[in-house]
Amino acid sequence: MSNRTVRRFVEGLLRGQRTEQARPDDFEAEQMKAAIELRAARLGSDAPREEFVTDLHRRLAAEMSDGQPAVSHSRWAPRRREVVIGGSVAAASAAAGLVVGRNLLAPTVTQQATPPTQTELHPNAGTWRPVGASVDLPEGGALAFDLGSVNGFVHRAHAKLEAVSGVCTHQGCKLWLDAPESRLRCPCHSTSFSLEGTTVTHQLPVAPPPLPKFQVREINGVIEVFAPTEPA
């Protein structure tokens, strides 16, 4: 009834082992294919391990530097932390569809070495817009705002105001305020940010960059954020 070739293959597959050599006939091959499809459909089993992604990056960096003698080796073999951090900048710019127009294979050491710093939003044209009353924002509190063109969260810590974007830097889902935990959470991929905008937790191969900050001020009991001017 059940043949040995398929049985051995399926047992290995269900144990998560490598495929061993075999010489299946047509129908055995068909069963193997069905087994692979079934196994691969298991929920949550097809995301690459973070260690694998990082390790392969390191191997590729070494490989790519072989043909690039002009670049000093130390700069091409960044430590793990630099690789992870630097990579997210590149990934973010690629995801945003930015065209840099550089040689694809040219070394871009600067990108690798620069950590993703938190940027401040400076719109081409903007105005100070009220987002709430000072009394509504006690020390340690946070307040959501939506100005149409932008939305975000302003919070007060150590008597200082800080405002960050309310849009996840991964794929643009709208963050929600988890006030008890002082976290901004993304509903899409469980990424979370601190109220200051730094990335706290994520389940992605590459950490999403921190949230951009807004300029924020307090005038006559009103909190204002510098936001892009609405189109006429």
Added chain:
Amino acid sequence: MIRSEREERRPQPVAGLQPVTGAVYPDWDAVYRDNVTWVYRLMYGKVGNQPDAEDLTAEVFMTALKPLRVSATVPEVRKYLRMTARTVLASYWGDRMGRQITTIEEDVPEVIEPESIASDAPDKVRSLLQRLPDNYRRILELRFLQAFSVREAASQMGVSVANAKVLQYRALRMAAQSGEEATS
């Protein structure tokens, strides 16, 4: 830094909008970061185990990155990676089984979004399972989708371990036959 012709013809890069359709990756690092997840998923869907999927993913990038054409656009890069993956998978099966167990199709839509490349496997499997008798479907679900051991699956179904094993292999045979019919 070598500047591509494309860049020379553009207005000053600081001002003005860049067309997304002609988007290129800034460097190999960006190519890797943006594509490693879907390449891995694609391979995993074709081999069904992590160690082989990791090796094959590594082989794709090791093979593809160096000769990658300067200023290839994002869709071109993805198509190229997919074609490389296709070749890498074919030689893997040739070596292991002397034949192709699974393949990566050549005809892909012009615009490839990484999210959509991953696979249509869950839908396919669902319809495959629906064509099977209840106890066959159940044993495959327990063993393959829910990671139950034979023993656990047997007790879930109220049958003996030996019985569960037989059920599993008969179910897989039927799934394979029904898969064959569905595609032919």
